[in-house]
Amino acid sequence: MPLVYAGVCSHAPGITGRKHLADPGIRDAFYAAFDDMRADLEASGAETVIVIAAEHFANFFMNNMPSFAIGMADFYDGPIEDSDWLGIDKFRAPGNRELSHRLISEIMQTVDVAYAEEWLLDHGIAVPLHFLTPRFDLPVIPVNINCQGPPLTPLHRAWTLGEALRRAADAVPERLAIIGTGGISHWPATPDSGKINVDWDLDFMDRWCRNDRDALLNYDDLTVYADAGQGGFEIRTFLAVSAAAGGAQGTVHFCEPIPIFAVSCTIASYDLGLLDI
Amino acid sequence: MSLYYVQKFLYELNRSADLQAAYVSDRRSVLDGYTLSDEEIGALVDPDIGLLYVLGVNGQILMHFAAFHQIEWHDYLQRMRDGVDEHGPVREGVYAMTGRVGTGECG
Numbered sequence: 001m002p003l004v005y006a007g008v009c010s011h012a013p014g015i016t017g018r019k020h021l022a023d024p025g026i027r028d029a030f031y032a033a034f035d036d037m038r039a040d041l042e043a044s045g046a047e048t049v050i051v052i053a054a055e056h057f058a059n060f061f062m063n064n065m066p067s068f069a070i071g072m073a074d075f076y077d078g079p080i081e082d083s084d085w086l087g088i089d090k091f092r093a094p095g096n097r098e099l100s101h102r103l104i105s106e107i108m109q110t111v112d113v114a115y116a117e118e119w120l121l122d123h124g125i126a127v128p129l130h131f132l133t134p135r136f137d138l139p140v141i142p143v144n145i146n147c148q149g150p151p152l153t154p155l156h157r158a159w160t161l162g163e164a165l166r167r168a169a170d171a172v173p174e175r176l177a178i179i180g181t182g183g184i185s186h187w188p189a190t191p192d193s194g195k196i197n198v199d200w201d202l203d204f205m206d207r208w209c210r211n212d213r214d215a216l217l218n219y220d221d222l223t224v225y226a227d228a229g230q231g232g233f234e235i236r237t238f239l240a241v242s243a244a245a246g247g248a249q250g251t252v253h254f255c256e257p258i259p260i261f262a263v264s265c266t267i268a269s270y271d272l273g274l275l276d277i
Numbered sequence: 278m279s280l281y282y283v284q285k286f287l288y289e290l291n292r293s294a295d296l297q298a299a300y301v302s303d304r305r306s307v308l309d310g311y312t313l314s315d316e317e318i319g320a321l322v323d324p325d326i327g328l329l330y331v332l333g334v335n336g337q338i339l340m341h342f343a344a345f346h347q348i349e350w351h352d353y354l355q356r357m358r359d360g361v362d363e364h365g366p367v368r369e370g371v372y373a374m375t376g377r378v379g380t381g382e383c384g
């Protein structure tokens with residue numbers, strides 16, 4: 001069954017962990033956009049959600065860093081961070097080991113991915129799930145792209161992963177959603193935390209909505225670092241969703257800088273044109 | 278300079294309640310199994326958040342170490358800025374990519 005939902009959202013830990021420090025007006029507007037995204041996800045009838053994130057040294061470290069990893073377990077515990085710090089209680093999210101196995105087997109035809117039968121979810125997935133499946137009752141399949149420890153996954157390989165995810169999703173009968181989480185420009189957890197390049201973000205999201213492969217791949221890490229910070233490396237997760245959406249056009253539902261959350265808080269989705277499903 | 282092992286210790290500390298308990302009881306001896314310089318050991322024992330940042334520890338690892346030590350968010354950011362003032366630009370790792378030193382004014 002083709003994908004029933006494809007979108008992206010922010011995952012910064014401050015979104016939940018520092019909510020008391022944010023301007024209530026803009027914060028609540030962002031939370032409302034997350035509520036709308038949850039409603040769209042539920043309306044899609046998705047049976048499982050694939051979350052492509054850039055995890056932050058929670059499971060994967062430079063002793064054995066995969067370019068790509070996909071979860072293959074029946075449950076995922078989280079958050080790995082201190083619950084008080086992140087503002088999210090400990091949870092166990094359901095997975096689907098058997099479905100992961102089928103998807104990974106197909107993806108491996110074109111992309112070498114690591115698989116993980118154990119995966120502690122960090123804020124990269126826990127923050128989106130907190131809003132999108134607040135009862136943690138929708139099976140999730142975590143996917144990681146190395147956006148943290150250079151040498152990073154090349155952008156065009158992230159695109160190839162997205163294509164492989166789509167091909168694999170199309171080959172199974174389940175109704176699947178795919179959500180990318182991460183940047184855009186930000187300098188998280190550094191002295192520059194709170195700095196946001198709004199123009200860069202808007203330009204990137206324009207490319208994302210047009211699903212313009214050439215424009216989306218026309219970045220290099222040094223320039224991204226200079227213009228969008230190391231958090232900008234996380235555009236890989238957004239690119240993978242673009243590729244999975246197969247040329248669909250996108251809409252930005254929310255994209256506003258919230259400095260205490262350290263990022264332009266973003267919610268966007270692709271129109272998959274699935275009215276008949 | 279052994280940034281890899283500094284970060285590996287912090288990565289493992291962030292994941293392990295047992296290692297956290299051992300660190301609390303004896304900060305220095307838990308570092309025995311890691312290949313570290315005296316400067317790195319001192320920064321991890323103090324802890325000196327600013328020096329760890331300058332040594333190149335990734336903020337995605339360092340911020341949890343700061344939270345573990347009950348260092349409030351804005352204090353954590355300021356300690357990194359103070360570290361740059363005291364020790365100079367980041368020496369290694371992803372933040373040394375373009376020589377930027379981190380002088381942001383935002384919080």
Ligand SMILES: [Fe+2]
Binds near residue numbers: 011056
């Ligand atoms: Fe992130």
